[in-house]
Amino acid sequence: GDSVTQTEGQVALSEEDFLTIHCNYSASGYPTLFWYVQYPGEGPQLLFRASRDKEKGSSRGFEATYDKGTTSFHLRKASVQESDSAVYYCALRSYGSSGNKLIFGIGTLLSVKP
């Protein structure tokens, strides 16, 4: 079945560091891909999405490019801030016989030190 793999369970950075969180997916066709962010004490919220090969999604200084060739949607930010500390989830929209649903990766906890 469809799946999402996030290889980093935790990432610890200092302010102004460059961030990369890796996301690879397994699915047929061109699934819509998402990044969600979850701040402490809150539910996840959509950061951005992308639906086509080479499409770039971006928001709040974060960006990711849909790469069909490498089946990847890596999250990047040039200069992180302490306020970016959160859990980040990569997800894909799965089209199945039981309907559409989101499949989430395990999440990456980002901690940014001032």
Place this chain on the structure above:
Amino acid sequence: EAAVTQSPRNKVAVTGGKVTLSCNQTNNHNNMYWYRQDTGHGLRLIHYSYGAGSTEKGDIPDGYKASRPSQENFSLILELATPSQTSVYFCASGTGNYAEQFFGPGTRLTVL
């Protein structure tokens, strides 16, 4: 004016007891979802619904039931709670067109 609310926010239950988690949405979305969040597993889908009166099994439905009595409300029911069901539970709503989902703040459930 939060669009997806959950109650209670925290719950302590005893093994074998019945637990009901409630969710209300004011987005007027047809689809609603229940997830549990556990370290190392991310968010996993328990049950979902396409509208009032409908419920569907998600990826980990065992030990859980769901009820959708109206467009706005979606409940998750643990008839016989077990310690393995200790987790944080999230409800979400969505239109289904782009699958974007809007999450509530979560319920932390501890089963002793």
